[in-house]
Amino acid sequence: MDEFARIARFFAPLAGEAGLGLKDDAALLMPPPGRQLVLTVDQMLESVHFFSHDDPAFIARKLLRRNLSDLAAMGAAPLGYLLTTALPASLGEDWLERFAAGLGEDQRRFGIRLMGGDSSSARVDISLTATLIGTVAPGEALPRNGARAGDEIWVTGTIGDAALGLEARRGALADPTGDLTRRSLLPEPRLGLSLAGLVTAAIDVSDGLVQDLGHICEGSGLGAELWAGRVPASPAAAALGPDYLAPRLTGGDDYELLLAVPPERGEALRAACGLLPVTRIGVFRPGAGVRVVGPNGAPLDLASPGWKHF
Amino acid sequence: MDEFARIARFFAPLAGEAGLGLKDDAALLMPPPGRQLVLTVDQMLESVHFFSHDDPAFIARKLLRRNLSDLAAMGAAPLGYLLTTALPASLGEDWLERFAAGLGEDQRRFGIRLMGGDSSSARVDISLTATLIGTVAPGEALPRNGARAGDEIWVTGTIGDAALGLEARRGALADPTGDLTRRSLLPEPRLGLSLAGLVTAAIDVSDGLVQDLGHICEGSGLGAELWAGRVPASPAAAALGPDYLAPRLTGGDDYELLLAVPPERGEALRAACGLLPVTRIGVFRPGAGVRVVGPNGAPLDLASPGWKHF
Numbered sequence: 203m204d205e206f207a208r209i210a211r212f213f214a215p216l217a218g219e220a221g222l223g224l225k226d227d228a229a230l231l232m233p234p235p236g237r238q239l240v241l242t243v244d245q246m247l248e249s250v251h252f253f254s255h256d257d258p259a260f261i262a263r264k265l266l267r268r269n270l271s272d273l274a275a276m277g278a279a280p281l282g283y284l285l286t287t288a289l290p291a292s293l294g295e296d297w298l299e300r301f302a303a304g305l306g307e308d309q310r311r312f313g314i315r316l317m318g319g320d321s322s323s324a325r326v327d328i329s330l331t332a333t334l335i336g337t338v339a340p341g342e343a344l345p346r347n348g349a350r351a352g353d354e355i356w357v358t359g360t361i362g363d364a365a366l367g368l369e370a371r372r373g374a375l376a377d378p379t380g381d382l383t384r385r386s387l388l389p390e391p392r393l394g395l396s397l398a399g400l401v402t403a404a405i406d407v408s409d410g411l412v413q414d415l416g417h418i419c420e421g422s423g424l425g426a427e428l429w430a431g432r433v434p435a436s437p438a439a440a441a442l443g444p445d446y447l448a449p450r451l452t453g454g455d456d457y458e459l460l461l462a463v464p465p466e467r468g469e470a471l472r473a474a475c476g477l478l479p480v481t482r483i484g485v486f487r488p489g490a491g492v493r494v495v496g497p498n499g500a501p502l503d504l505a506s507p508g509w510k511h512f
Numbered sequence: 513m514d515e516f517a518r519i520a521r522f523f524a525p526l527a528g529e530a531g532l533g534l535k536d537d538a539a540l541l542m543p544p545p546g547r548q549l550v551l552t553v554d555q556m557l558e559s560v561h562f563f564s565h566d567d568p569a570f571i572a573r574k575l576l577r578r579n580l581s582d583l584a585a586m587g588a589a590p591l592g593y594l595l596t597t598a599l600p601a602s603l604g605e606d607w608l609e610r611f612a613a614g615l616g617e618d619q620r621r622f623g624i625r626l627m628g629g630d631s632s633s634a635r636v637d638i639s640l641t642a643t644l645i646g647t648v649a650p651g652e653a654l655p656r657n658g659a660r661a662g663d664e665i666w667v668t669g670t671i672g673d674a675a676l677g678l679e680a681r682r683g684a685l686a687d688p689t690g691d692l693t694r695r696s697l698l699p700e701p702r703l704g705l706s707l708a709g710l711v712t713a714a715i716d717v718s719d720g721l722v723q724d725l726g727h728i729c730e731g732s733g734l735g736a737e738l739w740a741g742r743v744p745a746s747p748a749a750a751a752l753g754p755d756y757l758a759p760r761l762t763g764g765d766d767y768e769l770l771l772a773v774p775p776e777r778g779e780a781l782r783a784a785c786g787l788l789p790v791t792r793i794g795v796f797r798p799g800a801g802v803r804v805v806g807p808n809g810a811p812l813d814l815a816s817p818g819w820k821h822f
Contacts, residue, residue, distance in 0.1 A: 220551075225656060225731055226656045227586050227656065227716060228551060229551040230548055230550055230586065230653050231548065232548050233543040233548075233549050238542050238543075239540070239543050239549070240540055241530075241539040242539070242594075243596050243628065243629055243641075243643055245630050247598055250633060250634070273538060275537040276540065284552075284643060286555050288557055288560075318552065318553065320554050320641075324560070324637075325560065326636055329598065331555070331596050331641045333553055333594060334538075335551065338540075340542065345536070346532075346535060346536045346537070420535075
C-alpha cells in the first residue's frame with residue numbers, strides 16, 4: 203500500500219472541507235471574521251513520547267489532546283489540524299486503522315476536522331506531528347507573562363496522575379483502579395472555559411507543575427511560592443501516600459491549566475470552571491524562581507525541577 | 513544545553529511578533545482581512561530526505577522551500593511558519609548554528625518569520641517539520657482538479673536537475689559545473705506569479721513530473737499526453753545526453769510548477785512568468801493516465817512512474 207492509497211483509505215475520510223480531499227498541495231480555509239488565529243504544533247515520537255506497544259488509537263488521541271491543551275492555555279477554540287506522519291514500512295494496516303479510528307473519535311468529540319498533512323517513510327521509529335489551528339476573540343488570548351505580585355496560583359483538576367500512570371505502565375508501581383494509567387494515556391484538554399479577564403497568565407502543565415510555574419515566573423519577572431500540600435491529588439494518587447508528592451510536582455503530561463489569578467477574582471474563576479475543580483495552590487511574589495513549601499511549612503527540596511522523558 | 517536554552521539562543525531571534533518570543537503555548541496572529549488562509553506541512557528526515565553530512569544551512573533552506581513551493585502551487589503568498597525539530601543529543605551546537613543561519617537567510621529572502629514550534633530529543637535520526645502559513649485572495653487559489661480536455665500542459669524552469677543532482681551527490685554521475693548538485697540542495701519555489709484566471713490546475717513537481725502530472729489527471733478526470741522531447745532541460749542536464757531523459761521525467765524534488773492552461777492563454781501565461789521560462793510540454797485528453805511520447809514520436813516506456821527516496 204503506497205502513500206497515496208494509505209491517505210485515500212485511512213485519512214481522506216477524516217478530512218473536512220478545508221482539506222480539499224487531502225489531494226491538493228495545501229489546506230484552504232476562510233478564517234472566521236474578526237477572530238485571531240492561534241497555531242500550535244506538537245510531536246510524539248516512538249520510544250520518546252510513547253511505547254511501541256501502546257494502542258495506536260490512544261497515541262492518536264493524545265497527539266490531538268496535547269495540542270488541544272495548548273489551545274486551551276491560550277483561551278482558544280479549535281478549528282482543525284494538519285497531520286504529519288513518518289512510518290516504518292513494517293507497520294501494518296491494523297496499526298493505521300486503529301490510529302485513524304482514534305483520530306476520528308476525538309475529531310467528533312472536539313469538533314475538529316483534518317485539513318491536510320504530510321506522510322513519509324521512516325527508517326526506524328514512528329514520528330507523528332500535529333499542527334492545530336484555533337481562534338480567539340481579539341484581546342482575549344490568555345498570556346503567559348502577565349502575572350503580578352500578589353496574584354494567586356490556581357490549577358484545574360488534579361496534578362501528578364499522568365507521571366504516576368507512566369510509572370504504572372512501566373511496572374514501577376501498582377495502579378489497581380487503572381485511573382493513573384488512563385490519565386497518562388488520555389489527557390483531558392481544558393477547553394471551553396471563559397477565562398479572559400479572570401486570569402493574568404495561563405499555561406498548561408505539560409513539562410511538570412514546578413517547571414511550568416517557573417515559565418510563568420520568568421515571563422512575568424516574578425517569583426512564586428507553591429504550597430505543595432494544597433496541590434490537588436486524585437484519589438488514586440492520594441492512596442499512594444506522601445512519598446509520591448515530589449514526583450507529582452515535577453512529573454509532566456497532566457495537561458491541567460495553571461493560572462495566575464488576582465485575589466479578588468478567585469470566586470469568579472470557580473464559577474467559570476463550573477463542575478471542573480480548581481484549586482488555589484500558592485502565590486506570586488516579587489523576585490525569581492519557585493519556592494516549594496512542604497505540607498509541614500518547611501521548604502521542600504525537589505531532586506529535579508522538570509520532567510524527563512522515559 | 514537544554515531545550516529552553518536552545519530555543520532562546522538559536523530560534524527566538526528568528527521569531528516574528530506572532531511567535532510571542534517562542535515562550536508561549538502557541539502562536540497568535542490576526543489573519544489579513546478578506547484573505548483565505550493556506551496551510552501546508554512538510555517534513556525532512558535524516559537518511560530519507562537528506563544525508564547526515566549535508567550542510568545544515570541547506571537542509572533548513574530546503575525545508576522552508578519545499579513548503580513555500582506548496583504555497584506557490586496554490587497561488588498563495590507566505591506569511592510565516594512553525595518549526596518542529598527532533599534532534600539526537602549528540603548533535604553539536606555548530607549544527608544548530610548553521611541550521612538557524614539557513615532559516616534566517618531564507619526568512620529574509622522570502623519575507624517570512626518563525627511563529628512557533630516544538631522541539632524534542634530524538635533517539636537516532638534528525639527529524640524536521642515545517643508548517644507554512646500563507647494567504648490568497650478568495651477565489652484565487654489555484655486548484656489541482658480543474659484541468660479540461662484540450663488544456664495544454666506547461667511547466668516552469670527546467671526539469672530533472674534535482675534528481676540528477678542527487679545522483680551526483682551520491683557519486684553516481686559527474687557534475688562538473690555543480691549546477692545539478694545546487695538544484696538538488698536548494699530548490700527555487702516559484703512564488704509571486706499571478707496565475708489566477710490563467711491556469712485551470714496547478715501542482716508543484718515534487719514527486720516527479722510524470723507522477724505529479726498523473727495527480728492532475730486523476731483530480732480532473734482526464735488523461736494526458738506528455739511530449740518528452742519538449743520537457744525543458746538545463747544546460748548541465750542536456751550535456752548528459754539522451755540516456756538521462758527517463759530519470760529526468762520521473763525524478764522528484766524539482767519544485768517547478770506544472771500547469772494546465774487553456775490554449776488561448778499561453779501567451780498571457782508567458783507574460784505572467786516574465787523572465788522565468790515556461791514551456792508547453794503536452795496536452796490533456798479525455799481518458800485516464802499519462803502517455804509519454806518520446807522525441808521520435810513513439811511511446812516512451814518509463815521503468816518507474818515515480819520518485820523513490822534514496
